[in-house]
Amino acid sequence: MSERFPIPSDDATLVVFDFDHTLYDGDSGSHLFAWLIRRNPLRMLAALLATPLLGPLVAMLPTRRFGISGYVWIATFGLHGARAFNGIIDQYVRGHEAGIRARLLPRALEVFAAHRRAGDRVVVATGAPPELARAILAFVAHQDVPVIGSEVGPRLGAMGATRHCHNEEKMRMLRxxxxGDIAIAYSDSTADLPLLKAAAAPVVVNPKPARVAYFRKVLPPGTPVLNWGCVDRGGDTP
Known part of the structure; x- marks a missing residue:
């Protein structure tokens, strides 16, 4: 039987979790869009031809969303409307349940559940489509947690992000x-520095090893930098 959590009060402690590399080992959106591309030979060809242009854009933070948008367009060409897109997401999650479950980080889920058990207001804020995060969280009985994610809509015969839940925009969407009054925030990414800096108690989890020193420099002294089970990531093991 699924655990029942108390309903948080309006003035309860607000806790915000990123999703990818925080609760989930990897980039859930990239896994979805890679699956969409691989299942169609024409999309595969288009992605290969576009990679010399899109790949460098994805690699650099200032242009990452433009590169990702290009791959999303290739992956979703022919889809019309959020309803059809959400149906594809649900199909993907159902068909890959075992692999997705294996990527959910047990230590992260323990902390997530502990906040809910304590009556905290827990929110997930992710750059992934919100339907994807909700569907994955449903595997572990957390589907009722509010999820704020990138908004997606029709674009030039495919689907595209109409609003990317990323960096400063993530904070605007939360507010x-x-x-607005964030007590604790958990994230792996320097793109979430606005979120981490807004929190009274930021916690860095599963950062890239090369970014650990930077996080320690720009965040308050004593900020935890933890590894919750991502073997290729940095941070201290709790």
Whole structure:
């Protein structure tokens, strides 16, 4: 039987979790879009031809969203509307349940559940499509947690991000939904520095090894930098 969590009060402690490399080992959106590309030979060819242009864009933080948008367009060409896109997401999650479950980080889920058990207001804010994070969280009975993610809509015969939940925009999207006074934030990424700096108690989890020193430099002294089970990532093991 699934655990029942108390309903948080409006003034309960607000805790924000990133999703990819925080609760989930990897980039969930990239896994979805790679599957969409691989299942169609024409999309595979288009992605290969576009990679010399899109690959360098993805590699650099200032242009990453443009590169990702290009691959998303290739992966979703022919889809029309959020309803069809969400249906594809649900199909992908159902068909890859074992692999997705294996990527959910047990230590992260323990901390996630502990906050909910304590009555905290827990929110997931992710650059992935929100339906994807919700569907994955449903495997571990957390589907009722609010998820704020990148908004997707029709674009030039495919689907594209109409609003990317990333960097400063992630903070704007949180505030618009009433999540402004953040007590604790968990994230792996320097793209989430606005979120981590806004939190009274930031926690870095599963950072890239090369970014550990940078996080320690720009965040308050004593900020935890932890590894919750991503073997190729940095941080201290709790």
């Amino acid at each position: 618009e939904r009433g999540y």
